[in-house]
Amino acid sequence: MDSTISMFAQNIPPQDNADGHIPRHLAIILDGNRRWARANKLADVSEGHRIGFNKIPEVLSWCEDLGIRIVTLWMLSTDNIRNRPSRELAALYEIDEDVVQRLVETKRFKLNAIGSLKLLPDRLAGVLRTAVQKTKDVSGMLVNLGIAYGGREDILEAIQSVIADVVASGEIEITEELFSARLSTGGQPDPDLVIRTSGEYRTSGFLLWQAALSELYFCDCHWPDFTRTHLLRAVEAYSLRDRRFGY
Ligand SMILES: CC(C)=CCC/C(C)=C/CC/C(C)=C\COP(=O)(O)OP(=O)(O)O
Ligand SMILES: O=P(O)(O)OP(=O)(O)O
Ligand SMILES: [Mg+2]
Numbered sequence: 001m002d003s004t005i006s007m008f009a010q011n012i013p014p015q016d017n018a019d020g021h022i023p024r025h026l027a028i029i030l031d032g033n034r035r036w037a038r039a040n041k042l043a044d045v046s047e048g049h050r051i052g053f054n055k056i057p058e059v060l061s062w063c064e065d066l067g068i069r070i071v072t073l074w075m076l077s078t079d080n081i082r083n084r085p086s087r088e089l090a091a092l093y094e095i096d097e098d099v100v101q102r103l104v105e106t107k108r109f110k111l112n113a114i115g116s117l118k119l120l121p122d123r124l125a126g127v128l129r130t131a132v133q134k135t136k137d138v139s140g141m142l143v144n145l146g147i148a149y150g151g152r153e154d155i156l157e158a159i160q161s162v163i164a165d166v167v168a169s170g171e172i173e174i175t176e177e178l179f180s181a182r183l184s185t186g187g188q189p190d191p192d193l194v195i196r197t198s199g200e201y202r203t204s205g206f207l208l209w210q211a212a213l214s215e216l217y218f219c220d221c222h223w224p225d226f227t228r229t230h231l232l233r234a235v236e237a238y239s240l241r242d243r244r245f246g247y
Pocket of ligand 1: 029030031032033048049050051052053074075076077079080095096099200202204223
């Protein structure tokens, strides 16, 4: 760890992030797993996803140490489901089941599923529903699991829910607050910081509405190589940003 980062790390209050230097809500795009597998001459790209999966609990514990309250992980997109070979998807579904079960076992995280569960195999959808139910009373960090998540689908589902209410009750005033509450992250603060690994400079539709005012941080390393130092660098960069919200 370089000296700037260690100085920064020492100044982080363990549980209090009210001063705005630590994001309350951090969202991460766990990208670059297949490139990592190829670069490491692994026989199957799914091995990159498996190694990437192993990173998740430790990254969450670093986030806990920083006092981050909410972490959203994007682990499978609706575009991935549409466009990737079925063999790769089958492996990803299995890995996602394992991730979810491992996170439940920690008893440290309150889990929330933010994807379109109807697009998933019944077994994985069931594992996600059970995980949410089993962890509903956990008071620790809230972890949103973006499995079968797409920003456009999130918005479309929110629109459908608003339309259903309009049809049922006549007229309702559609405000930003009302609409935000209908999204998969309804009731939560928007992400303060979005990190994408792998060196790609795009969001691919992640939290399309919710991340409108988020700070973005692009990290060159692939997800399996993401370390605590990368996280601290991202949070340090965030702490130095001037968020103006139009002022
Ligand atoms: C490490 C584990 C368990 C899962 C990550 C698997 C995965 C498919 C990561 C990719 C990140 C993501 C869900 C969406 C954005 O990345 P990608 O689909 O590669 O977008 P682009 O095609 O735009 O590059
Ligand atoms: O993480 P993935 O599966 O999107 O792999 P890559 O970005 O390396 O193609
Ligand atoms: Mg990718």
